[in-house]
Amino acid sequence: MKIHKSLWIAIGFVLVLSTVLAGCGGGGSNAGGQGKTLIYGRGADSPKLDPALVTDGESFRVTENVMETLVDYEKDSMDVRPALATKWETSDGGKTWTFHLRKDVKFHDGTDFNAEAVVFNFERWMNQEHKSGKKDDFTYYASMFGGFKGDEGHLIESVKAVDDYTVEFKLKEPQGPFLQNLAMSPFAIASPKAVKEDPGKFAQHPVGTGPFKFKSWKKGDSITIVKNEDYWQKGLPKLDQVIFKSIPDNSARLTALQSGDIDVMDGLNPDDAKTVEQNDKLQLFKRPPNNVGYLAFNMEEKPFDDKKVRQAINHAVNKEGLIKSFYADLAEPAKNPMPPSMWGYNDEIEPYEYNLEKAKKLLKEAGYEDGFEVEFYAMPEPRPYMPDGKKIAEYIQADLKKIGIKAKIVSPEWQSYLEATEEGKHDMALLGWTGDNGDPDNFLYVLLDKDNARIPAQNIAFYKSDKLHDILIKAQRETDKAKRTELYKEAQEIIREDAPWVPLVHATPPLAAQSYVKNYVPHPKGSDSLAEVDIQK
């Protein structure tokens, strides 16, 4: 009897409560708002907010606006411009770099930004013993600067404060992409005071010099950053507050945008781009490509050791058709392994035309006129450069069949996929790459040099060309941009001829925003500075 009664009382209470609450009216969505707030909808939460510790875009998206680097990329390209360092010079054949720092900058905790702070940060990253917490691994530092102090390949010999606002880097050997590397988000300068006080907490509460200050973090839900009133660039930022909100489902995120719950969204489904364009309350952005989606041949397996076979398949892939069918026209066909927006891109390269007859002829010349069977690895997960690996593989499979090649599509789960391809278990595989530092080296050397063809390989074509290797190494040691450009153009010719890949596309991932969002410039690197973004309703 008792349970009966109390249950009904409980239900009755809820009903009354809901009626009362619902009666309060539906609106209320602007309660507690302060000034100009921008809500940025994105697919996932950030794992950590210490940029030096992470490699994922969702973390950089936030830290980019809280912390700054010595040099930065231009607003809309990957060219380098001054940021916390106003100017720099290089001497000793590119082995010594001297940076002159900005003098009017303070960290959000009120401490001064100076040469000591820069030295502290680099020391923190390069010293494994100097680690700021358990299990920390400064992954990007190791991968861009050849490991840590004491490692054989470690590039930076020393970082010294010459005076309060001058820092000198001594390198063991010249590194072509050095400046480009310093502009990367993971090398943003953290407040030494904040790191020293509680190294574990820094990743939860970053303190930098950027246009916005970290305010709060509701895990799995939202991160709030607020205007830095003392920002060194006067008049910026224009927004008072930015909230990064995690909305995992792409369609749900678009619904949230359409119903006005958020102001900007990343990760729009290419298919939804039309919907956004037709809605005059919304605007569509295309992020300039900094990526490449490709099909790699395993050159250690027959028949892909034969150049003619690789060239034949290059002739058998209809890139325009792929882009129409799977990218909703939000991509450019690729003819080189690096994106066209990058300096050093060789636009004179003649692409392999889509021509099945030519493909058949080449196969015949190679002695495979009856075709052959291969295993074709197709990515199980969407990536910006490859929205649907399996369907793209099926599309290519159909054309291959016409020239007598039977491709069996395999698509293991993502982690296994990456492991299988870097161990060379595939005959052909789809994969792609998003650039890190805006340097051609980051595409050509990383993905196609013989140094990276050792298991676990990033060069999953297992392409081992000594000729290419010499050029790429020469370009790495050179600091003169004009000379490097020439070297990279030559490299692209060699790659075109050897055809270790079918370069497929450079995708331009779409974003959408309310039309009252002004000055939003999607950056090729994938995370955008919001300092100049404004809301004008």
Add this chain to the structure above:
Amino acid sequence: MLIPVLIGMSIITFFIVHAIPGSPAKAILGERATPEAVERLEKSMGLNDPLYIQYFRYLGNILQGDLGTSVKTGRPVLEEIGPYLAATFELALFAMLIAIFFGVNLGIISAWRHNSTVDYGSMVIALIGVSMPVFWLGLMEQWIFAQELDWLPSNGRMDPRMFFEPITHFYFLDALIQGNFYALQDAFNHILLPAVALGTIPMAIIARMTRSSMLEVMRSDYIRTARAKGVGETLIIYKHALKNAFIPIVTVFGLQMGLLLGGAILTETIFSWPGVGRYLYDAIHSRDYAVVQSGILVVATIFVVINLIVDLLYAYIDPRIQYGKE
């Protein structure tokens, strides 16, 4: 009973998690990791030790109340999982209230007007409810109520602009404690759509369970007696019949509540609800062993506890059931 079940759970989850192919060190460090970095991390995570040693180390830590540390975020699982659990619990509870209220009444109506249009109508609703995919229902709700009609927010637990510092992470409770009625109303608006989406299937199941169980009771002698005495129909149904029909309903409630706690991933994804389902899903994705193992263990514990409570409720509802006496 509780202890062996949990030990079994811990063994199963541990070995399943470790059977998933793919190195967690690699998943954590991302595509940019150097092989040396991967090796270093694997070593520091103790992944090179034999599995059984890793298991006993894990068990030992649990017994000391240490659920491990998430390698992805670097924070202790025990500290991290709380807010996610609270979010899921709040959603599941709300969904369950909706499911019980509508389910029980729908079931009663169809049992009372057995074989009538009302009965068929209710059962069709129940059938649709069971068959409707949650993600579809969720997206439709968002489309209609958020986008087209603009009545309710489409995602999240609360307007992110709202200044609100959670204490217990049960937002309703927090809002009440702080006396913040704006927040309370906002939380209510936010929970409504996901709760309906999540509650639909249990609602349908409860409706069908209530109907069949009520039908049985309504045919029994004592109801006929009550009718003969001239007791009003409402009283007969809600007082005499429902109570005896309640045992199967409570069983379904217990099981469904457990399912809601663990199985709310779809709803949580569509409505961006920062709950434990998504937390675990993301952890599986990034091979965050500690989070997956401990997270599943925590959810399993709650499931077991809820069913224990349900068992105890039986005795409460039906005095004929007694535990510990033969």
